[in-house]
Amino acid sequence: MRIKLDEDLCMGYANCVVQAPDLFDIDEETDKAVVLVTAPSSEQLPAAKAAVQACPAMALRLEY
Numbered sequence: 001m002r003i004k005l006d007e008d009l010c011m012g013y014a015n016c017v018v019q020a021p022d023l024f025d026i027d028e029e030t031d032k033a034v035v036l037v038t039a040p041s042s043e044q045l046p047a048a049k050a051a052v053q054a055c056p057a058m059a060l061r062l063e064y
């Protein structure tokens with residue numbers, strides 16, 4: 001499973017970072033999210049799902 005970020009949709013709200021700080025960060029230059037771990041482990045999966053659901057811009061999705 002991989003985390004996909006659509007940078008065109010990302011508005012830099014950082015909800016993903018709040019939900020999963022190990023998986024996401026905000027690029028201070030672009031003000032957009034950066035995916036730190038593109039292929040999360042099974043332990044990281046709940047946080048990844050929470051981040052996807054928390055993104056108001058629908059910029060994140062999980063690809064199976």
Ligand code: SF4
Nearest residue numbers: 010011013014016055
């Ligand atoms: S929550 Fe969505 S819009 Fe906000 S920084 Fe993360 S990916 Fe971007």
